[in-house]
Amino acid sequence: MTRLRDLGLGIGSFAPGHHNAITDVAGVRVGHTTLISGTSPSSDGPVRTGVTIVQPRAGNVRDKPVFAGAVSLNGNGELTGLEWVRESGLLTTPIGLTNTFSVGVVRDAIAEYDTRTSGTDTYWSMPVVGETYDGVMNDIHGQHVTAQHVFDALDAAQPGPVAEGNVGGGTGMLCHEFKGGIGSSSRVLSEMDGGWTVGVLVQANYGTREALRVDGVPVGSLIPASEVPPPISSRSSAAYHRLPAGAGSIIVIVATDAPLLPGQCRRLAMRAAVGLSRVGGAASDSSGDIMIAFSTGNDSIPGEYYGSPDLTMTHELRAVPHQLLTPVFEAVSDATEEAILNAMLAAEDMTGRDGIVAHALDGERLLEVIHNYRGSGRGEATDSTATAACN
Secondary structure (H helix, E strand, O other): OOOHHHHOOOOOOOEOOOOOOHHHOOOOEEEEEEEEEEEEEEOOEEEEEEEEEEEOOOOOOOOOOEEEEEEEEEEOOOEOOHHHHHHHOEEOOOEEEEEHHHHHHHHHHHHHHHHHHHOOOOOOOOOEEEEEOOOOOOOHHHOOOOHHHHHHHHHHOEOOOOOOEOOHHHOOOEEOOEEOEEEEEEEEOOHHHOOOEEEEEEEEEOOOOOOOOEOOEOHHHHOOOOOOOOHHHOOOOHHHHOOOOOOOEEEEEEEEOOOOOHHHHHHHHHHHHHHHHHHOOOOOOOOEEEEEEEEOOOOOOOOOOOOOOOOOOOOOOOOOOHHHOHHHHHHHHHHHHHHHHHHHHHOOOEEOHHHOEEOOOOHHHHHHHHHHHHHOOOOOOOHHHHHHHOO
């Protein structure tokens, strides 16, 4: 699995965490179920889809909810449960990611899992589940994701390195007319800036080739369709031809251990759009670009149970002053940008329905075009810094 930093490249000035992933925020866990089978458009396939689960805390999040906030850059998509997130300022369930037609089964399965493991038949659950459309590569109408696949992803959720590319909910996704999928990145602020960790996970499935930029370099125009064919050219597909240019979506999940209030979490989520735009996301009319951010920095939030003996009239909270949030905003922007690029670089070539081929972004070719662009004087870097960046 290739990542941006394996190529000697990185985004921004803050250092990444140990795994350069959302799981660098203590307690956050990620699990995937990946479904790849079949070669023909029938009820048995081709299946190129899956489920990704992000658990905000060690243990059950319903026992210690986290403050959260969300924004929609363009709403042609779905992230369930946001009305309660907006109303309460709380995230009380894991976050699921899957394809557009499987949101319902993933939502219901998380609710069942929560109820089954809560120890009470009166527990209620308002799951948060996001989607992007994988119907170009996957037999999406077959709705191959089952509740058991969700349970498996929940049980598989763990800290540490995060699998990226053609995994989980990102299995059949495309990005800037290359293969897309799941990507993650993190940043650790200096002690002077609070020492907080910020992590991002994306399910990237959007964008045109010509819009793609990597650290400011117009890579999409330097690796044109004539060199690496987009999926649309691999086989005739009436469904694909009906999709508008740039069609597709992205879900961005932001986590931090900085103690933030719900409104501050919303502001964090908004900054993910900065990273998306740097890579070339334009929030087209046909895209669902939705971002959610949560903070694990307060442990005193009561559990999501009515009548709990631990429920007191008040509880104490901590919060970073808004005047000191700028470094956290910058970290979110940078980590989002890098997470998208990690999704593309970690992905592998895939053949999907109707023989459509999605090519991955090749790391060595990416280095070559960046080096040539900067070495030619068209970029801001000098020959020496461009060489250093590629070593």
